[in-house]
Amino acid sequence: MEDRAQTLVRKMVPNIYQPYPVSVHGVKEETGDIKTFTLGFKDQEIQNRFTFRPGQFVLVSVFNCGEAPISICSSPTFSKGLQLSIKKMGLLTGEIHRYTEGDEVGLRGPYGNGFPLEQLCGHDLLFVGGGIGLAPLRSLIQYVLSKRSQFGGVTILYGARTPQDIVFKDDLAAWDKEEDVQVTTTVYRDNPTWKGEVGPVTRLLEKATISPSNTKAIICGHPAIISYVVFDLLKMGFAEEDIITTLERNMKCGVGKCGHCSIGSKFTCMHGPVFTYREIKTFPTGF
Ligand SMILES: Cc1cc2nc3c(=O)[nH]c(=O)nc-3n(C[C@H](O)[C@H](O)[C@H](O)COP(=O)(O)OP(=O)(O)OC[C@H]3O[C@@H](n4cnc5c(N)ncnc54)[C@H](O)[C@@H]3O)c2cc1C
Numbered sequence: 001m002e003d004r005a006q007t008l009v010r011k012m013v014p015n016i017y018q019p020y021p022v023s024v025h026g027v028k029e030e031t032g033d034i035k036t037f038t039l040g041f042k043d044q045e046i047q048n049r050f051t052f053r054p055g056q057f058v059l060v061s062v063f064n065c066g067e068a069p070i071s072i073c074s075s076p077t078f079s080k081g082l083q084l085s086i087k088k089m090g091l092l093t094g095e096i097h098r099y100t101e102g103d104e105v106g107l108r109g110p111y112g113n114g115f116p117l118e119q120l121c122g123h124d125l126l127f128v129g130g131g132i133g134l135a136p137l138r139s140l141i142q143y144v145l146s147k148r149s150q151f152g153g154v155t156i157l158y159g160a161r162t163p164q165d166i167v168f169k170d171d172l173a174a175w176d177k178e179e180d181v182q183v184t185t186t187v188y189r190d191n192p193t194w195k196g197e198v199g200p201v202t203r204l205l206e207k208a209t210i211s212p213s214n215t216k217a218i219i220c221g222h223p224a225i226i227s228y229v230v231f232d233l234l235k236m237g238f239a240e241e242d243i244i245t246t247l248e249r250n251m252k253c254g255v256g257k258c259g260h261c262s263i264g265s266k267f268t269c270m271h272g273p274v275f276t277y278r279e280i281k282t283f284p285t286g287f
């Protein structure tokens with residue numbers, strides 16, 4: 001029988017500082033170097049208690065490789081587990097790419113502030129994503145589409161290097177079929193079969209019909225892409241606080257202790273990774 005101490009420990013979980021074992025329930029190959037993993041906690045009770053907001057991330061641990069911060073790319077409303085889309089970069093991500101159904105990793109979190117859902121409610125939303133940057137946006141887009149009446153029109157502009165590098169192809173196609181949702185994808189380098197747009201994602205902004213006064217823009221991608229998009233949005237008349245983006249910094253602890261991710265007086269892991277341009281403008285290092 002469970003004693004009082006065991007009951008107390010059980011009630012405390014999930015402890016956000018402790019990695020919990022999760023097993024791989026499914027793997028989807030998005031591109032040559034990006035895979036989406038569907039994960040489930042081994043302990044059903046932890047699974048039931050694990051809650052997060054779109055834009056938050058977890059620290060994934062792999063034995064002998066360490067830990068890596070990865071954004072949750074599924075919506076909190078998705079009931080079939082937790083999804084992470086991972087680009088093969090080095091030691092840890094390379095190892096995870098070898099994983100198949102049934103393999104185990106550790107997971108702690110969720111960390112970070114996530115997107116400001118309350119401030120997005122009632123507004124039109126413009127999503128601008130580049131490459132794997134569509135991962136955290138996917139979590140928010142799916143959340144918005146599952147609570148459709150709470151938000152206005154949705155415009156999604158996505159840029160990838162080549163047609164083969166486009167992530168979440170099925171999602172992009174499905175979102176485009178939704179009422180009051182416009183999706184446009186562009187690539188930097190096309191191929192003979194590509195029928196869509198060619199050029200930087202900023203070129204899509206010029207063609208999109210957006211009313212800056214009632215729209216919140218949410219951007220995620222390479223820092224260079226973010227800075228170009230922000231520059232164009234400001235020119236279009238967006239208010240600085242209506243431009244929301246995520247910053248990537250090297251992270252270790254994820255909980256505001258080690259200082260690896262500091263920008264000025266803030267820690268990206270705790271006060272971010274989501275910031276408005278009005279906040280970013282005050283940081284010494286910018287994007
Ligand atoms: C808040 C946050 C959310 C993230 N979300 C995702 C996600 O959803 N999907 C995803 O694939 N990646 C994401 N990343 C990046 C991911 O954490 C790194 O790619 C990962 O830590 C690399 O680990 P590794 O051991 O495979 O590479 P390492 O062996 O440590 O490094 C290999 C190469 O990758 C480069 N690298 C390492 N970390 C980063 C980084 N943060 N950004 C760019 N280059 C890096 C190194 O400079 C080196 O050249 C996120 C990072 C942060 C901070």
Ligand code: FES
Pocket residue numbers: 250251252253254255256257258259260261262267268269270
């Ligand atoms: S990762 Fe340690 S303080 Fe942010």
